[in-house]
Amino acid sequence: MDSVNRFGPELILLAMAAVIILADIGWALAGTGAERMRRPALGALALTGTAASIIWSALLIAFDEQGEAFSGMIRVDDFALFFNFLFAGTAAIVILASIDFLRRNRFVAEYYALILASTAGMMLLASTIDLIAIFVALELTGISLYILVAFMKDGRSSEAGLKYLLLGAISSAVALYGMAYLFGITGSTSLDEIGLVVSEANGETRSALVLAMVFLIAGFGFKMAIVPFQMWVPDVYEGAPTPVTAFLSVGSKAAGFAVVMRIFLTALGDGSISSDWATVFAILAAISMSLGNITALVQGNIKRMLGYSSIAQAGTFLIGLAVVAAADPQLLLGTSAVLFFLGTYAFTNLGAFIAVIAISSKIGSDQIADYAGVAKRSPLLALGLTICLLSLTGIPPTAGFIAKVYVFNAAVQADLVWLAIVGVLNSVVAAYYYLRVVLNMYTAEPASEESIQPGYYLGLAMVVAVVGLLVIGIFPSPLLEASEAAARVFG
């Protein structure tokens, strides 16, 4: 029973996905009389699933029920639990933000079921410690997302779905090829055993290890959306339904970082190889930040802009991974910096996308120019979006400020001063395009005086995100402690 118990947070999400599908069939049989209750009830079921998953994770901590499950396939530790909360919370906010958007859609049940299945896959990516299970979890996350991206079935959404599917399939294949190399070198699929063999290697396997590392970075770089594996981001972000874009930009990216940390710190954590991948990550961090920010400057569409900004943010997370390599104190500092940043980024980016959902669905456009004078039409929404954009820029008292200070401080302590300088310069560039949106909302004349009222659920999701990022900005210590505890897993 221990195995099932520790697998509970994922299991309950998958079970709820099945319940939602079955309940939907029930509604179809019940006829048109009950139709009015269908959408709210299915949404409530999905939210219950995420809430139950969060509670189960909390109970695992409360009863100290941590450890391995399913004969060494998953390991439930502080790291996995940190991501359980992050993914279940993200899914809950995304579901809240989707209720209004799904008002006229037929496939509500399928939508929620896919979100829950994808979330379970993401949680597994953070907790699996075996290459075979990692690959299945990767595909479970990915395939659900391909479908969600194409969910609208209009030209743009289908095109985005197809692009995401093709590039996703290629990147999965590349990651799998890297895993096959790891297996070929060490004769094991368990991350712990691979780590053991790698640390005892005498140099005869070094070139193959480096090749495996390159393939793994390329394969998972797609999920993390870092340069040069970012080609899909702007088109997919623009074409996907906006709640799905929010889910992609937070959940999928965090899952990519979770699995990379798990593999690289456990299996490839040995000093002989870790300095190699740390250098690769440092270079990719600098390129991702610079390219993402510079391209974001010229975007006219806010979803594309947030897409490029998320590439730049991913570059900033990578600084943390670049710091990790240099022995003990840096390992803790770098890992916890990435985790803390991911936590704050979840609230910030979800908030920004929810504001975009609310505003764009009303003005019928994603163009930044059409956001002119939004502050006059909806002061609260404009304020919320402003706070999120300030947090993305890294201005106090928002969570983004503390996260950036934390990461840059880690870089300086690990003698990566050049990387910290690149990061700070990039923040200045980023400030320009984030604040341009804010200025446009507050100073420009609105095209119409009609006020913008977000739906009740959307407003609630927005409040959760904005309050979350302000609370972290003012009282960062709980999240800080949680990320340090999670980072200590690899210490």
Place this chain on the structure above:
Amino acid sequence: MEDTGSIVAFWLLAALTLGSALAVVLIRDLIRAVVLLITSFLGVAGLYITLSADFVAVVQVLIYVGAISVLMLFAIMLTPRAGRNNAETFFRIPGILLAGLMAFTISLVSLDTDWAVVERGGFEETASAIGEALLDKYVLPFELAAVLLLVAMLGAILLVHPEGTDEE
């Protein structure tokens, strides 16, 4: 892989697999490409047999040579204008160069590395061992694969369903 028979078989099968895979890439006609892909799959099945993996070899023939190839042929025949050949592409030369570079790097690395080699066992029946592994050690990935198939099925229904939004 010590006896001469296995070594000869390996090289012949490797040549068959890689040769037809290369032809799949180079040939312009889609139907011919699929037929050559089938040959490549068969070559892989043969390689599995030289590794004493009888069950995997049979499954490879049943699923890849049988089901997937037929599915591909149907998809091509049912798609309008699929009969036309692949056009010249701008990326031909860079693609060949990149693939050559990759092949070179991988061969170099493979020769340079001290692989974790497993002694080949006798020709025993592997199906029951695979079954036990799937339901014991690998039960989690196995069950997750079932969820994965459910999700894929949901997606297929959702995406091909003619109706998009409800009229209220």
